[in-house]
Amino acid sequence: MLHVNSAGPQLLSISGDATVYEANTxxxxxxxxxxxxxxxxxxxxxxxxxMDVSGVQILVAFRRQLGAARxxxxxxxxxxxxxxxxxxxxxxxx
Amino acid sequence: xxxDFLKIGFVTxxxxxLSGMEDGLLSLETxxxxxxxxxxxxxAGHTIKGGAGLLDVVEIVAFTHVLENVLDRLRKKExxxxxxxxxxxxxxCDVIRRMVTCVSEERPIVVDEDYGRALAALREYADVTVAAxxxxxxxxxxxxQRERVFRISLHPREDxxxxxxxxxxxxxxxxxxxxxxAVESDLDRLPAFTELEAQKVYLSWRVLLRSQRSRRAxxxxxxxxxxxxxxxxxxxxxxxxxx
Numbered sequence: 001m002l003h004v005n006s007a008g009p010q011l012l013s014i015s016g017d018a019t020v021y022e023a024n025t026x027x028x029x030x031x032x033x034x035x036x037x038x039x040x041x042x043x044x045x046x047x048x049x050x051m052d053v054s055g056v057q058i059l060v061a062f063r064r065q066l067g068a069a070r071x072x073x074x075x076x077x078x079x080x081x082x083x084x085x086x087x088x089x090x091x092x093x094x
Numbered sequence: 095x096x097x098d099f100l101k102i103g104f105v106t107x108x109x110x111x112l113s114g115m116e117d118g119l120l121s122l123e124t125x126x127x128x129x130x131x132x133x134x135x136x137x138a139g140h141t142i143k144g145g146a147g148l149l150d151v152v153e154i155v156a157f158t159h160v161l162e163n164v165l166d167r168l169r170k171k172e173x174x175x176x177x178x179x180x181x182x183x184x185x186x187c188d189v190i191r192r193m194v195t196c197v198s199e200e201r202p203i204v205v206d207e208d209y210g211r212a213l214a215a216l217r218e219y220a221d222v223t224v225a226a227x228x229x230x231x232x233x234x235x236x237x238x239q240r241e242r243v244f245r246i247s248l249h250p251r252e253d254x255x256x257x258x259x260x261x262x263x264x265x266x267x268x269x270x271x272x273x274x275x276a277v278e279s280d281l282d283r284l285p286a287f288t289e290l291e292a293q294k295v296y297l298s299w300r301v302l303l304r305s306q307r308s309r310r311a312x313x314x315x316x317x318x319x320x321x322x323x324x325x326x327x328x329x330x331x332x333x334x335x336x337x
Contacts (some may be wrong), residue, residue, distance in 0.1 A: 020255040021207045023292035031287070053261055053295055057284055065287035086269065087262045088277035088299060 004029035010039050015047030018055030026055065030062045041066060045093075046075030056084065060092050104145040105198040111138040112187050112194070119175075119183050126175040135183075136165040142190065153203045154193050156257040157213055159318065161186050163220040173219060182219075186212050205256045205293070213258045242329055243275070244312050246301040249324035252294040259319055261299065267315045272305025302330075 002022035003015045012033070018026055043059070063071040073093045076084075084090040118135040121128060139162045146154035164183070167173045189212045196203045246268070250261055265277060283296040290296075303312065309329060316325045 019210075020205070020293050021210045027290065027292035052255070053297055054255055054293055057296055058287075058290065058292055060281060061284055061287040061290045064284075083262060086274075086277065087265055088279040088301075089297070092279070092281065 002026055002029075004033075006033060010041045011044070012041065013044040013047065015049070017049055018051040018058070020052055020054040023054040023058060027058050030058065039070070041071045043071065043073050044075050045073055045080075046077065048077055048080055051080050051083070053087070053089070056089050056092055100149055101197060104149055105194055107145060108142050108194045109191070111142055112191050114138050116184060116187050119180050119187070122175040122180050123177065127171075129169075132165070132169045132175075136162065136169050139165050142194075149197065151193070151197055151203070152253065152257045153205060153209075154190060154197075156259060156318070157186070157190060157193070157209065160213060160216045160220050160258075161190075164216050167219065179219065182212070182215050186216060203256075205258065209258065241304060241306050242309075244301075244303045244305065244309070245328045245330055246303060246312065247299065247324075247326045248301070248316075249298040250295045250319065251323050252291075252296065254295045254319065254323065256293050261295065261297070264315055264319065265299070265301065268301060268303055268312070271307045271311055271315070272303055275302040275304050277301050 002017055002025050003013075004026065005013045005015075014026070016022065048055075059073065063073075076093060081090055084093065115135050115138045118131040118138070121131045125131065139158050143155055143158035143162060146152075146158065161183070164173070164179075168175055168179075173179070185208075189209055192208075193203050248261065248264065250259075254261065265274070268274060278300045280298045280300065281296070283298065284290075285296065305312070309327060312327050316323070319325070
């Protein structure tokens with residue numbers, strides 16, 4: 001089960017499965033966030049259990065939307081990082 | 095008009111076949127080795143897949159392909175129709191029925207968690223067969239074990255994930271053939287966040303694979319995603335500098 005929590009205007013955490021089966025939920029949650037207009041936004045991915053191509057695409061598009069320099073991803077679990085490396089996608093979430 | 099005729103025929107036939115499959119599966123609970131029941135169930139699954147293929151309902155084709163694989167293994171007595179598998183197959187029939195209903199009502203097929211779970215569980219039973227096929231292919235290639243480097247590009251159709259396929263699984267299978275020297279994913283097709291359809295695939299991939307397997311073995315990885323998925327495989331003629 002996917003969860004997107006906002007611990008403040010510039011702190012987000014995403015947990016659970018960021019896969020195609022939860023893609024619409026993840027997209028809607030991010031689209032519905034009220035974020036500060038300026039400043040850095042930190043997204044904690046430490047409690048993610050799985051992620052596939054759809055999850056990567058949503059996060060990358062979200063970061064582009066807000067401005068690549070504003071958004072940073074943190075704590076990507078090692079097993080997900082390994083999967084993303086396999087698909088040459090780890091570079092997109094650095 | 096022809097498409098409507100095909101659709102009505104497919105829906106009617108699929109509903110009858112699904113009922114027959116369920117009856118057959120229930121009969122396996124008392125007669126798990128019944129060749130008549132197993133053959134009937136297999137033929138029903140195969141016919142549904144064929145009909146879905148005619149209508150280009152890729153979600154049903156992808157699902158019934160895996161289901162058919164498991165049923166074939168049952169027919170060949172490679173696995174046993176125990177209670178757990180019968181329950182799983184009955185659940186698979188439910189998933190197919192829901193998709194057939196979507197076709198009937200001209201609604202888009204929603205690939206939900208039930209679909210994903212059922213497909214993943216069925217693959218558990220189908221994997222050994224895939225491994226066996228690979229083993230046979232490996233034996234056939236024993237006379238030609240020269241090292242090759244392949245340059246592969248994959249531009250999946252946007253609904254690939256929705257059909258139950260996963261590009262990462264394809265890359266994993268490629269990795270099983272040898273060494274992935276390089277894997278690059280390309281975000282060029284990724285739209286703006288506001289334009290993004292969450293379940294679509296926009297990424298494409300370029301891969302360099304070093305392998306002692308044949309080009310055919312590489313092509314086989316993409317057997318189930320051919321069609322609108324653009325896959326290009328080229329053998330690098332001079333692979334000395336990849337050593």
